[in-house]
Amino acid sequence: MVLRNSRRRCLASAAHPEESDVVIVGGGPAGLALASALGNSAEVSKSLRVVLVEAGDLSKIRDWAPAQNSFSNRVSSITNASRAFLKDIGAWSHVQLDRTAPVEEMQVWDGISDARVAFSAAEMMTPERVALDEMSRLVENLNLQRALLRHISSMPGVSIVDRTKVQSIEKEEREGNGWPLVHLSDGRVLRARLLVGADGFNSPVRSYAGIESYGWAYDTQAIVATMNHHPRTAFEPPNTVAYQRFLPTGPIAFLPLSHTSSSLVWSTKPPLAKALQASDPAVLAGMINAAFRLPEVSMRYLHNRVLEAHAGGSTLLSDELNKEIAWREQSHNVDPRTAYSVTALSRSAPGGIPPAGSDLLPPFVTSIQEGTIASFPLRMSHADAYVGEGRGARTVLVGDAAHTIHPLAGQGLNLGLGDAEALAHCIHTAVRNGGDVGSYTALAPYARDRYFENHKMLSAVDKLHKLYSATAEPVVWARSVGLEVLNELDTIKAALMMSAGSARRTDPASVGWSVAASSLETVARSVNSAKSVGDTIVGLAGATAQGLLKRLSNSSRP
Template sequence: MSIGSSPVVKDNISVALIEAGDLNKIQDWSMPTGSFSNRASSLTNASQDFLKRSGSWNHVDEQRTCGIEEMQVWDGVSDARITFTAEDLGAEAARNGMSRMTENLNLQRGLLRQLAQLPQVQLLQKTKVQSITRDSDDKQNWPLVYLDNGRVLRSRLLVGADGFNSPVRQFAGVSSYGWSYDTQAIVATLEHHARGAFEGPNTTAYQRFLPTGPIAFLPFSSTASSLVWSTRPHIAKALLACDPAVFSTMINAAFRLPAFSMRYLYDRILESQAAGQTITPAELQAEIMFREQAHGIEHLSTYSSLIRQAPPAGIGSPDSQSIPPLVTGLQPNTAASFPLRFNHAEVYIGEGKASRTVLVGDAAHTVHPLAGQGLNMGLSDVECLTRTVEQAVLHGGDIGSYTALLPYAQERYLANHVLMSAVDKLHKLYTTKLEPVVWARSVGLEVINELDSCEGGDHDVCWSPADHAGLTWLELCSQRRAEYICSG
């Protein structure tokens, strides 16, 4: 769609978009106020700017989105913490937030509404690709796409935006490397009390790295947030089999209790289910109450995981915003899970018999969701490919040639590889319980957190927020760490 809507391209190239699914369901999608879909993404300001330039953001229901103004990330073993605010990322982020939580269906509906305004783009929905071959009668070797409705499309450039099991990648003979993580992601939409009058709005994203995987709490509204909890497959299965009240309490505990107490609760749930039973909310509350007493956590403390029927009245404690509000329940039918993997194509553009093909998004790369960058990487791919095609058209080039597509591959492969490697290493770093590693990562995180901005004066390390506009929290964290090291 981005290519088809380009002022440079739309009068020179015809575009066909093939979709196997029924897009009418997305076009007609709606949810009651206060209810949210369980699949959502955190869009960076750069991604939002791209969507605005393409016209798609005009069709997104912004009332169903939420700007993130602060992030708190901490180690579940040592409690070392790092905090980022929107002001850390420059003037634009201070105005618009660090990123914006958006339901995937809200964004997809907006894209389809924009697509309906582009007559030059032909949408073929509920249509499957049966096979892709090479046009042997043509010296240019254009790909031939055979559809299940009997049509055959002859393409000067075949873009594979067709997911992890990409038929375009298979046709192009592009191999990929990667692995499955021993991790399952749980997603759900959470219900909770609104923040107190003296606590500020619910615009902070929280992420705690547990030895079994990170758990993230991402705001939607004053009383609803999104959960992304990466954990071991057997734990994920057990949690989803629990009573929703038990699951809600476990989410609260995962942000509050020490890691070894969480291990005990996992074992308690697993043992109960192995015996053909399910732990009740009252039994779990009793277990947590005992462990909180052992840890010296008071019942009405911010760090108590026990669900209260009403929010605490009056002024909250000074640390009330260091962890998410207590989850009181799950929105119906929103809890789900899926496996996580790392995968990266060896190349993004085909050569030889695989020429005139290019990969974007999940067809090119799949990454752990702990940094929330999967969709942003895909949107950056599309933006870069659009610019590449525009340049080919402006210079009278062949948009499907290897030479024309090379700038896209050169820009996006390295950028994606660096970010994917950082996410993968971060995942592995925080899933170990070895004491030297825990100590090193905790000291590093605390040092990074101390590298705040400075205005004049003599400083060993001076960090300027304006120099870091548009960076993700992971990139910003890495850059601040590099600045500390280089300062000697």
């Protein structure tokens, strides 16, 4: 009876699909940002009906009210360009700012050679040559999504349909080119002038559009967690420094959220991620402290200990781990008066004079916030096209549906916001010119704006990941003597600056400048720090030249 009822409803509504201009599938940050950008423009919302469909319950996000010191484990670094976009569309004012933290400095170093680059907001310039006060801002994804939802709730032109799945998408039977018909789980059918896939990596919109995606899964799992740690003392820089160490198993990142909390993104091998997730949170905390400090050899040893324990069906105890760390530190002659000694840090009370080198390392992690440990697989993928054609006409992809990226440069969400910004701009232009926003002509500028831009970032980050997970002898050798590393660390810097350096995405000239500037720096720094190698070479060259001169002068003599 119920079944027949719903079936009848289905048929009835199939006969009368609801006309909608923009149907956005997916209520993630990219989809919400697009909806909010469209709704914010009076010109667009006057002439377009925007519907956002989301399978999950968005009211949970809308009513999200966490305790002051507890933080969600999904945190993103919002670049200045993304922030400018969110401000432009009026959504930034809905972000709860006291739950966000600026990144004023970044410390990135290599796990094998300890070659390090540090860069700060002060070095970065806007196109007007004004130093930036922050490089990016760390925001919980939930905080951003809630802000966007609150902003959208005041917009009459945007309707949100949540707790509703897209059951199927089919092409309308019609002479000429039919429009996409989106069948929802509540029986409604939406006839979409433009269907936007903001529906993540396994995008149903992308498969409807017939757009292939290429890419590969990394043999890597990212562990995320919210860490509690000692506050920084008055003698140290405040907790506004992001740290990232490149271990051969993957990068581990420490991202500041408040005085005593920071977010972890640790990309590592899947078995290790599984073992760490299964162990006592205190063990994870200990491993995090060690991973930022111990030499790579010892980290490999500790990894094996964790793996062995996990394979044996038990877990490593926190005390056992501490003993292991203490022993490794002793054998490496780690000075207990420096911030490199995990053992010494664990015994000292917070406050007082900080140990030497404390500004080079993240604060000592005391515990992990309950229930914040999670992990997800990493992959790189890029759709062959962003705009559907032929049978898949009137579709467009944004965010993870179009591309997924390794989190090491913290760019995933920013790429998605960049897509939303460019697409909204494109739609706005089409509306202004009386165009059909679902037409290929209207959407082509979006693909032209974003495809190459995203591709640059995707390949740079992919290349970095590969370099750091490479075990081939020459690569490892080059890394261990710090030759390759400095160049590559600078690529990371350039990648981060590519969007961070420009205050606004719509200013491509500034990007060019900052990258050009940073490659000049690369040359300078490589020369500078490859000194030990360089000196020898200079010495050799000098000797040869001297010899040559001598011989010449000798031969010129009768």
